Amino acid sequence: MKSLLFAANWKMHLGPGEARAYLKAFRARCPRRDGREVWFFPPAVSLEAAADAVRERADLLVGVQDVYWEPKGAYTGAISAPLAAQAGAKAALVGHSERRHVFGDTDEDTQKKLGAVLAAGVTPVLCVGETLAEREAGHTLAVVHRQLAAALGGLDGAKLGRVTVAYEPVWAIGTGRNATPQDAGVVQRAIRTWLTSHGAAVTRVLYGGSVSLTNIVELLAEPELDGVLVGGASLDAEGWAQLVQTPTG
Ligand code: 13P
Numbered sequence: 343m344k345s346l347l348f349a350a351n352w353k354m355h356l357g358p359g360e361a362r363a364y365l366k367a368f369r370a371r372c373p374r375r376d377g378r379e380v381w382f383f384p385p386a387v388s389l390e391a392a393a394d395a396v397r398e399r400a401d402l403l404v405g406v407q408d409v410y411w412e413p414k415g416a417y418t419g420a421i422s423a424p425l426a427a428q429a430g431a432k433a434a435l436v437g438h439s440e441r442r443h444v445f446g447d448t449d450e451d452t453q454k455k456l457g458a459v460l461a462a463g464v465t466p467v468l469c470v471g472e473t474l475a476e477r478e479a480g481h482t483l484a485v486v487h488r489q490l491a492a493a494l495g496g497l498d499g500a501k502l503g504r505v506t507v508a509y510e511p512v513w514a515i516g517t518g519r520n521a522t523p524q525d526a527g528v529v530q531r532a533i534r535t536w537l538t539s540h541g542a543a544v545t546r547v548l549y550g551g552s553v554s555l556t557n558i559v560e561l562l563a564e565p566e567l568d569g570v571l572v573g574g575a576s577l578d579a580e581g582w583a584q585l586v587q588t589p590t591g
Pocket residue numbers: 351438510514515516517518550551552553571572573574575
């Protein structure tokens with residue numbers, strides 16, 4: 343049986359008290375199950391509360407949504423990977439579409455952040471994906487390959503094997519318009535091929551973008567998919583617990 347990862351990106355929602363209440367409700371509604379892991383990416387201010395709330399459950403883990411690449415110093419407002427780790431983060435999103443498109447993170451910034459995350463012993467979840475204009479111009483695979491090469495190009499196979507990649511087409515994020523499992527599968531296969539051809543023995547490739555209770559069954563049926571990275575549909579503990587428990591054929 344394939345193991346599945348369900349990752350919840352809370353974005354700018356759920357402060358420490360709300361995170362505690364959410365995770366208490368989630369734990370009650372979603373018992374541990376073999377072959378399923380659930381990762382939560384709360385806002386940085388809620389990391390410690392969330393990490394405390396999942397401490398008893400080996401299948402649950404907490405990660406940070408973004409880090410700055412320097413380990414410490416005079417960088418007002420920024421959070422480093424070692425600081426996030428101290429607060430309980432075991433994973434980190436790197437290169438999320440909102441970092442790239444709202445905050446202007448470049449491929450080079452993303453590469454530096456990914457290196458900092460690995461150096462801190464934290465698991466990176468590298469997000470890649472094309473815009474609608476890039477898809478319509480037929481550039482999807484070229485864009486994804488460019489993003490992979492920029493962020494991961496210099497890494498050896500051992501380090502590559504520690505990286506989870508999430509394919510999140512920009513046009514599918516928060517729009518209610520998800521990629522079809524087949525379309526996502528083509529890109530995920532290309533990502534896996536890139537990783538293995540660069541020496542990764544282990545690969546984990548997720549899909550993100552308008553994942554919900556209405557499309558999760560067909561998405562999980564796609565053989566290329568190792569899990570999902572979910573924004574909006576992860577914000578309600580009950581609905582998220584239901585999504586995580588979706589049966590697979
Ligand atoms: P939505 O699930 O809200 O489309 O967000 C996806 C996402 O950006 C997860 O990182």
